[in-house]
Amino acid sequence: MTYQGVLTKMQTELGNPIQYYLVFEDSFLNVNQLLDKEIEINFAGFECLNCHKKKKIFRQGFCYDCFYSSPAVGDWIMRPELSTAHLGIADRDLEYEQKAQLQPHVVYLALSSEVKVGVTRKSQVPTRWIDQGATQAIAVVEVPNRYLAGITEVALKDHYADKTNWRKMLQCNTEGCDLILEKSKVENLIPAEVKEFFYAQKNDVYELNYPVLNYPAKIASLNLDKTPSFQGKLVGIKGQYLIFENGTVFNIRGSEGYVVNINV
Template identity: 50%
Template sequence: MEYQGNILKMRTELATPIRYFLPIGEHEIPMNDLIGKNIQLKHNGVINCISCGKKTKTSFNQGFCYSCYQTAPEASEEVMRPELSKAHLGISRDMEWAEKHDLIDHFVYLAASSVVKVGVTRHLQIPTRWIDQGASSAIKLAQTPNRHIAGIIEVFLKNHYSDKTNWREMLQNKVDGSIALSEEKSKAAALLPAELRQYVSDDDSVTDLVYPVENYPSVVKSLNFEKAPTIEGKLLGIKGQYLIFDQNQVLNIRRHNGYHLSINVTS
């Protein structure tokens, strides 16, 4: 069985375990069905920008050509730093885009892995954002009417919680079992000043996330197509946006957005 085309980050469906689908060309590969099988991924040297589609020698910011990296709204700095969003002031690279992405409800959340992480995402990206980060569980902390306010809450809480995921520990499934997100939410809410505490969410439900992994790596050896145009091995699992192979090897699919691949299931 062979698939060819440009890939994008895996689409996910919340289930037990989570279901993964890899977009490639005009198709989607149900990746859970390949766990336990040997697969080969081969890059032919072609990379297409995920925004404009043109060929690019180098991929910037997980899939953009340099021009789109500089100008596309989905590549702007406020995507990574929501507190910098100025769409509520009528300022954006593209206000039409911002109305659909910045000027809508956002959630500030707490996610558990080896530590408790604070993050921000659009309401349409729950639980996708949690899954992409490889969180073991997550809870909504606050709901805001735009991206900027959510970013301000996140910045305030960075003094108390990490805003980064330790991807190596995530892939080794190092989870702090003592974390109680409901309690952490109460602590975090109490830390907020009154003008921000008004946005605390009434939804106290905790979402537990189970990943389709047969074996986690004892150490993590990261693969990429610049160093190895052909990657082959037995697929042992998927977590976050990573494929986990035998011999402790992992491949970050999102990092390779726009890469043209040939994928073969060899057994």
């Protein structure tokens, strides 16, 4: 059977293991059902996720023009400390930014390749942790806007990584860690204006289990620009990556906006 459409990040459902779905315009595919089976991925073109034109993807699923004009990819997305909607100041579109920034955000510690600090909208818990391939996560603070979450993350970057080493994450090459203990160290590190939001009594640790039959010893990344046709046996799904038997991994989120045919 062939599925065709524009790649967007896989939708997920918390479970044991996590369930993954590729969603296209007229169909969807439960990727878990493809484990231990041969699949073929063929590149068929581009479609910008914003303007939907058949234009080459520049970054994050957007064409060049949309990447530098759409409020959905402003600098405050990657650097939440740059958020200004709480001051009534627009970056690209104040109405959009107020909806996105002026809502509860969580600063968390997660164990993916190592203990890292991150920011997500409360509505994206635990989706954000799944997308990063974290095996455990704990909320540190819940604040009313993205700016406060951003300055908290900046304060904690001196003590924790803020990016995932995707190779270590995919090889499950991580050391165990007591996230409750790590969280107890954080209270004295966060900015004064955020201390009232510290989760002092709430120590729920999320445990995340991924559908992986085998972790790769060596990794080769699939790039559809260089390899427009690929076939292999799927042996795992973690973060937003497909893992194949020969050690090839395919970053779905990194290929958003690519049109593909998937034969299963």
